[in-house]
Amino acid sequence: MNDSTHNSGSAVLINNLTRHFGDFTAVDHISLKVDYGEIFGFLGANGAGKTTAIRMLCGLLMPSGGSGEVAGYDIYKQAESIKKHIGYMSQKFSLYPDLTGRENLTFYGAAYNLRPADLSDRIHELTERLELGEFINQLSGKLPIGWRQRLALAAAILHRPRILFLDEPTGGVDPVFRRRFWSILYDLADSGVAVFVTTHYMDEAEYCGRISIMHHGSIIEQGRPFDLKRQHGTDSLDDLFINLILSQEATRA
Amino acid sequence: MHRIRFIAQKEFYHILRDFRSLIIVIIMPVMMIFLYGYAINMDIENVSLAIVDFDHSVESQQLTERFFASPYFSPGENEVDMSDPEQLLRSGQVAAILAIPPGFSAALARGEDFELGMMVDGTDASLASAVQAFSNSVLSNFLMDRLPPNFDIPGVTLSQQVLYNPDLKSSHFLVPGLVAVILMMISALMTSMTIAREKETGTMEQLLTTPVKPREILIGKLLPYVVIAFVDGILVLIFARLVFGVPFVGSQLLLLGFGLIYVTTALSIGILISSLVDTLQEATLLAQVATLLPAVMLSGFIFALKNMPFVLQAISYIVPARYFVVIIRGIMLKGAGLEVLIPQAGALVLLMVILMTVAAAKFKTRVV
Amino acid sequence: MWRGYIGLIRKEFIQIRRDRNMLGIIFLMPIIQLLLLGYAVNTDVKQLDIDIYDFDRSTHSREFVRSFEAGDHFVPEEVISHSNTDPVWELAKRFKTSETQLALLIPPNFSEKLTRNENVTVGLIADGSDANAARAGLGYAGQIVRKYSNHVTGMEVPLEIRHNFLYNPELESVYYMIPGIIVTLLTMVTTMLTSMGIVRERETGTLEQISVTPISSHALLAGKITTFAFLGLLEMGLALAVGILWFGIPFAGSPWFLLWVSALYLLTTLGMGTFFSTITSTQQQAMFLAWFFSVFAILTSGFFSPISNMPIWMQNITLLNPMRYFMTVVRGIMMKGSGPADMIPDILAITAYGLTVFTLAAARFRKRTE
Numbered sequence: 001m002n003d004s005t006h007n008s009g010s011a012v013l014i015n016n017l018t019r020h021f022g023d024f025t026a027v028d029h030i031s032l033k034v035d036y037g038e039i040f041g042f043l044g045a046n047g048a049g050k051t052t053a054i055r056m057l058c059g060l061l062m063p064s065g066g067s068g069e070v071a072g073y074d075i076y077k078q079a080e081s082i083k084k085h086i087g088y089m090s091q092k093f094s095l096y097p098d099l100t101g102r103e104n105l106t107f108y109g110a111a112y113n114l115r116p117a118d119l120s121d122r123i124h125e126l127t128e129r130l131e132l133g134e135f136i137n138q139l140s141g142k143l144p145i146g147w148r149q150r151l152a153l154a155a156a157i158l159h160r161p162r163i164l165f166l167d168e169p170t171g172g173v174d175p176v177f178r179r180r181f182w183s184i185l186y187d188l189a190d191s192g193v194a195v196f197v198t199t200h201y202m203d204e205a206e207y208c209g210r211i212s213i214m215h216h217g218s219i220i221e222q223g224r225p226f227d228l229k230r231q232h233g234t235d236s237l238d239d240l241f242i243n244l245i246l247s248q249e250a251t252r253a
Numbered sequence: 254m255h256r257i258r259f260i261a262q263k264e265f266y267h268i269l270r271d272f273r274s275l276i277i278v279i280i281m282p283v284m285m286i287f288l289y290g291y292a293i294n295m296d297i298e299n300v301s302l303a304i305v306d307f308d309h310s311v312e313s314q315q316l317t318e319r320f321f322a323s324p325y326f327s328p329g330e331n332e333v334d335m336s337d338p339e340q341l342l343r344s345g346q347v348a349a350i351l352a353i354p355p356g357f358s359a360a361l362a363r364g365e366d367f368e369l370g371m372m373v374d375g376t377d378a379s380l381a382s383a384v385q386a387f388s389n390s391v392l393s394n395f396l397m398d399r400l401p402p403n404f405d406i407p408g409v410t411l412s413q414q415v416l417y418n419p420d421l422k423s424s425h426f427l428v429p430g431l432v433a434v435i436l437m438m439i440s441a442l443m444t445s446m447t448i449a450r451e452k453e454t455g456t457m458e459q460l461l462t463t464p465v466k467p468r469e470i471l472i473g474k475l476l477p478y479v480v481i482a483f484v485d486g487i488l489v490l491i492f493a494r495l496v497f498g499v500p501f502v503g504s505q506l507l508l509l510g511f512g513l514i515y516v517t518t519a520l521s522i523g524i525l526i527s528s529l530v531d532t533l534q535e536a537t538l539l540a541q542v543a544t545l546l547p548a549v550m551l552s553g554f555i556f557a558l559k560n561m562p563f564v565l566q567a568i569s570y571i572v573p574a575r576y577f578v579v580i581i582r583g584i585m586l587k588g589a590g591l592e593v594l595i596p597q598a599g600a601l602v603l604l605m606v607i608l609m610t611v612a613a614a615k616f617k618t619r620v621v
Numbered sequence: 622m623w624r625g626y627i628g629l630i631r632k633e634f635i636q637i638r639r640d641r642n643m644l645g646i647i648f649l650m651p652i653i654q655l656l657l658l659g660y661a662v663n664t665d666v667k668q669l670d671i672d673i674y675d676f677d678r679s680t681h682s683r684e685f686v687r688s689f690e691a692g693d694h695f696v697p698e699e700v701i702s703h704s705n706t707d708p709v710w711e712l713a714k715r716f717k718t719s720e721t722q723l724a725l726l727i728p729p730n731f732s733e734k735l736t737r738n739e740n741v742t743v744g745l746i747a748d749g750s751d752a753n754a755a756r757a758g759l760g761y762a763g764q765i766v767r768k769y770s771n772h773v774t775g776m777e778v779p780l781e782i783r784h785n786f787l788y789n790p791e792l793e794s795v796y797y798m799i800p801g802i803i804v805t806l807l808t809m810v811t812t813m814l815t816s817m818g819i820v821r822e823r824e825t826g827t828l829e830q831i832s833v834t835p836i837s838s839h840a841l842l843a844g845k846i847t848t849f850a851f852l853g854l855l856e857m858g859l860a861l862a863v864g865i866l867w868f869g870i871p872f873a874g875s876p877w878f879l880l881w882v883s884a885l886y887l888l889t890t891l892g893m894g895t896f897f898s899t900i901t902s903t904q905q906q907a908m909f910l911a912w913f914f915s916v917f918a919i920l921t922s923g924f925f926s927p928i929s930n931m932p933i934w935m936q937n938i939t940l941l942n943p944m945r946y947f948m949t950v951v952r953g954i955m956m957k958g959s960g961p962a963d964m965i966p967d968i969l970a971i972t973a974y975g976l977t978v979f980t981l982a983a984a985r986f987r988k989r990t991e
Contacts, residue, residue, distance in 0.1 A: 058833045080835060088833040094826030098639045099632065110628020111834040139639075155830070272906070276913060288920040292939075294930040295753035301929065342787060344963040345949055348929075351782070361780065369782045375789030376956045377797050379753070380927055385784050386760030392782055393767070408770030409685070409735070412742045413759055416716060418749030423926075426751050533905060534642065550661045555925065557754065559668055562660050579719055586750045589717035596718070 011036050011163045011194030012057060014068035014075075019052055019061065026052040028217035029066065034196055034210075036162065039189050041208030041225075042198040043241065049217040050198040051091065054167050057196070058088050071163055084112075087156035087164045091171065093148050097141025101132060101151045104140055105158060112159035119158075126154045130184065146177035153181070157188065164188060166197040170204065182207050202237040213241060215248050256465050260473025267447065268477060277443060282435045282485045286492045289431050293555065295423045297383040301347045302326040303333050310358035319395050320351070325387040342374045349373045349384050361399075417502075417586045424497040429581045430554035432489050433515070433574045434545070439482045440516050441544040442537075444475055444523030449536030452527070471616060475520050482516050493585075502588035508581065511594075514601055515577045519544070521608035522573075528615040548574040576601040625836040629844030633818075637852075646814070651806050651856055655799070655863050662798045662925070667693050669758045671723040672700045672715060674708055679732035681773075685743075688769045689725070694761040697725075712746070722748045723758050735773055788873070788956045796871065799864040800951045801924045806860055807883070808890050808944055809915040811853040815894025816907035818845060819986075824903055838987045842895065849894070850887050857883060873958030879951065882968060886947045888975030895982040918944040943974040 012034040019027040027049045034040040044050045055061040057070050059079030068075040071085040095104045102123060109119035127136050130150045135143055140151055149169060156164060166185075170178045182204070189195050189209075197208070205211050205225060212222040221228060221244055225237055234240045268274045302320060306313045320326045329347035334340055341347045352370040360367035371388060375381045418425045451457035451474075460470055493499040522544055530536045550556065551565060552574035558566055569575050576597040583589030583597075591598065637643050671689060675682050689695045698721070700711060715721045726744035734741035745762050747755040770776075789796050822828035831841060864870045897910040921935070922944040928936055939945050946967040953959035953967075961968065 060829060060832055080837070083833055083835045086833065088830070090826055090829055092826050094830040096632070096636065096827055097825070098636050103632070103635055107628050107632040108830075108834065110631075111625045111831060111836045113624050113835065115624075276909060281913070281916075284917065288917070291932055291935045292920045293925050295926050296756070297927070297930060299929055339787070340963065343953065343957045343959045345953060367780050369780070371782050371784050373784055373786050374957075375786035375792055376952055377927060378789060378792035378794040379757075381786055381789070381792055382757065383760070386757070386764070388782050388784070389764065390760070392780060396780060408740060408774040408776070409766050410740060410742050410770070411745050411763055411766045413745050413747065415747045415749040415755060415759075418752060418755070421749050421752040421756050423752045425749075426753070534908075537905070537908065538642070538646075546657075550657065556661050557751075559670075565657070565660055582750055583717055583719065587717045587748075593714050593717045 009072055010034060010069070011038075012040075012068075012070050012196060014057070014066065016066035017053065017056060017063050017068050018065040019049075019056060020064045025217050027056070027063075030214070030217075030219045031066075032212055032219065032222065034163075034194050036194045037189055037192045038209045039185060039195040039197065039207065041205045041211035042196065042214065043200065043202075043205055043211055044198070044214035045200065045245065048214040050214055051167055053214070054088075054165050054196070054198060058086060058165055059083055084159075085162050087159070087161035089152050089156040089164075089166045089169050091167045093140075093145075093152060095140050095148075095152055095155055097139065099140060100138055101136040101140050101143070101154075104151065105136075105155055108155045108158055114159060122158060123154075126158065130154050146173050149173055149177070149181065150184075153184065157193075161193065163194045163196065166195065168198055168200070170199070170201065178204070202241060205237050211237075213244060215245055216252075220244055220248055257469050257473040257476070260460075260465070260470060261476045264447065264474050264477045268481070274443065274446075278439065278481055278485065281438065282489060283492075285431060285435065286428065286489055286496075289427045290424045290492075290497050293423065293427060295379070296421060297380060297387075298324050299327045300325060300349065300380065300384055300387070301329040302384075303329045303331075303341055303347045303350045305333050305335075305338070305350065305352045307355045308353050308357040312358040312361055313353045316353065316357075316392075316395055320388075320391055323387070323391050325383075325391070339372070342372060345374075347374075348377075348380060349388075351388070422497070424493075425499045425586060426582075427555065428489065428493040428497055428499050429585045430552070430578045432486050432512075432581055433552060433577045434548045434554060435485050435489060436482050436512070436516055436577075437519050437544050437548040437574055439485055440478055440519035441523040441526070442540045443481075444478050444520055445526035445530075445536045445540045446533060447474060447478075448524065448527035449530055449533045453532050467616065471524070475524075478520070479516055482519075483512065486512060499585065501585050503584035503590065507591060508584045511577065511580050511584075511598065511601070514598075514605055515573060518573045518601065518605040518608055521605065521612040524612040524616055525608065528612070547572040551575065552578045554578055570600075571604065573601060573604050576604075625834070626840045626844050626847075629836070629841065630848055633844065633848040637848075643814075647810065647852055647856060648859070651810070651860050652863055654806060655802055655860055656867070658802045659795055659799055659864075659868055662802070668696050669694060669723060669754060669761075670721040671695045671697050671725055671758070671762075672712070672721045673697050674700055674712070674724060674726045676729045677727050677731035681732040681735055682727045685727065685731070685769055686725075688765055689762075692761075692765075694758075694765075695723075700724075716746075716748050719748070722751065722754055723762070725762070738774070795868055796956060797952065799868055799870045800955045801922075801948060803857060803860045803864065804922070804944060804948050804951050805915070805919050805924060807853055807857050807886075808918060808947075809911070810856055811849055811887060811890040812894045812897070812914060813908060813911040814852065815845065815849045815891050816897035816901070816911050817904045818849065819895065819898035820901055820904050820907040823898070839983070842983055842986055846891050846895075849891055850884070853887055853890070854880070854883060870955070872955050874954035874960065875958075878961060879954050882947070882950050882954070882971065885968070885971050885975050886943070888979040889943045889971070892975070892979035892982040895986050896978070899982070899985045899988075918942050921945065922948045924948060943971065943978075946970040946974075 010033050012032070015031045016029045017027060017031070018025065018029050030053060042050050042053070052061065056063045056075065057068065059075065059082050063075065070082045073081045075082065099107065105123050106119065109122070114122065127133070130153065132147070132150060132154065135147045140148060143151065153169070170181055173181065185195050199205060208225065210222070210224050212219045214220070229235065229237065229240055232240050232243065234243065268278060304317050304320060306317060321328055329341060331341060331346055333350060338350060341350065350372045354370070357367060373381050373384050415421060451460070461467065494501065523540070526540050526543060527536055530539055548554070551558070551569040551572045554574065558569050579597050580594055583594055673686050675686060686697055689697045700708070712724055724746040726746070728741065728743065731741055731743070743766070745759065747758055749755045786792060865872060893914060894911065897907050901907045901910060921939045921942045923939070928939050928945065931939070950964050950967050950971070953964055
């Protein structure tokens, strides 16, 4: 899965990507670039279009316009190739609640066509690394939410993807768990994985290498958190975000 | 009182906005009327028959014509292949093959004993016995016609009179019974589902934290279903009259009264089921098994209870539909009045009282 | 993608094993339904109640009444002998309350006329509201009366039909009903399981998670279908075993031929289930659609009453029902030992339905998931 021809270049590169649902434009001409080894934060209020954008990048949804490449593959024509190189963790817990953690991972391993011997080594490795411990053998629907998130992450990185998409991964998780979760993401980025994460927690946005802020389907600001705060003369991303949204609303009205 | 009205109104919105309930409330009853009225037809006619005539005489020709002139038999499309005569039966193209052996006309002329052979497809037992009875009657009519006019045959003849349904139409039998099934479906299935849904989504708890009394919630929720049940019941009766020509001999008022008792009984079952389960899924399954299945199978609606094994007959005594089916047929077809329906009425009222008491107790302890 | 396909099937089986409702639907419900329906769905007209109003009370009339007792058709009950009420009122009441279905009236001069070798007419009144029972009752009574009349006058009718009942000489209706029940069970369970199984994945979001893996939608569908087809056939085997061992139904034809046609037919029901899953968003809705479809299919399949009895327009509607063909084939194989050559049109119809429904459903499923 590591064909070297695509190792250079950007992990995600999109240009004027657009998606309509009937009359409604969910994503309106967005352009961005994410590199390998980078944690890219995708910010926005609820309904800003983050999830629609991420679903187009994962090959779950056809764009209405614009162009894009993920892992060097075209998002229109090569969705199947993209899927081999990405991991995806959705907003809601989407592993089988009536399977144990191990059974879930075994199933997804087969889905990613991993060989059984490699798979059991990998499950063992991830159990250690994500500190899943005995929880791996319990029904995943009965796990506390923090462990479920880790299990979902394990399923998303099982096949060593080069790009990881996380759609609001830490909703409903307590701060301690969130801290642990992010340290795992850092480790992944250090090993060269591009991490593309959506969130509306501003403290999480601080952890990102670069962020972009979405509003009503468009990207209204993009850059490193430190640079953005300086540009707008604010101390916190919270203020920055609220000011930006308010000024956007003002110009719209 | 106005609180009940608001709950009832809310319930109507639920029904109108959920396509499942719309299907059950409107499409299912109409579909069932047509399917049970037309598709389930026990009136055996036009049985396809092949006749192999080895005699080739005027008489054998007359007998053949006799068979096909009767409403019971119609000729099969294909000729019998003499190398494998059974093939037509095996492939289901005809239900019976009649062979008229050579010598038929000669034996007839001399009044000698003679036997015709008939191969009958026995797979459908009731069809097969009908074929047997019909063919015998066609043959005896054939013989009668050969007797001189005004010939008085010694012995016993049968004078038949059919009451209530002289044309012997199945739809007259099935369609009134269908009212029992549909009322049960709407009253028990729908109410158990709607209460279970409120429990599952947590809105029941929300409602109970308001000053509305549990009794009011219950009445408000059930009222729309009573209305719908009656509308559907009347709809079926109108269809019965206009489309199938089912007569209505007895008292409408009496039927309405019994309808109320029956619907109350069914609602109690619905409440009882909803108190036993936690999810909509379970409610649906349990309601189908506990209400719809017995109402169709163990009520005498289609299948005669008398023929069933003892255990099933015993169970049928606690199936409310069993009594209502007798009542509605009695009133509609036979013009039966209260004086002859006392046993059924008594049983139905007894069931209603027991079920209402249990359901009310259950609803209180589970919800409050 | 063999690995993904196998992984999918393994996952399905683990899930089924853990789901009590599912296990109930798959294994318990069929057996209960088969036992219940096997006994309840009985169109044999036996043991009809017949009230006897014997106004003659002679040796002859008693002999005549006894001839109704012989055989399995009637349960005669002498009414006027133990009732002092007005016979006319009694008769009306017993019919209205359905206490009886038939009444036989023997006139006071019955014996007298018979001894004088004259014709005597007896009256038979039938409750026509149950048309089926009434028709059979009139038929049986006619036969008994003819036989008695011939016996008492010493006259024999020279011409007779000898009926030879093939495939089911005892005329047991349960032999006909059990194969029908098996067909309806197979249809209901596979349609329901497929539609609910797929919709559940959509409802819980796992379908989306699978969609980002390299498993193709074809492999995904194939995995589901294999599982449900296997369960459907297993269930059919179970139902057959109950039918043969418990009800003692015969199995005249080839089991392999039955398996082969069933697999073809499953294409239709699994395709229907898949199609329902693409137009619903919750398991509830899927279950209702499957139920709705099953009711329609069962009632127009000729399961309860022969299709030839229906009005022509209704017969034409039944041509649209795939279950109709399968019903004919299964009954043919099991009872008549029919082989492929006997049922070419039905098999062609089943194949055509299977391929069309399945292809369309698979295409729609693909579009919905991608």
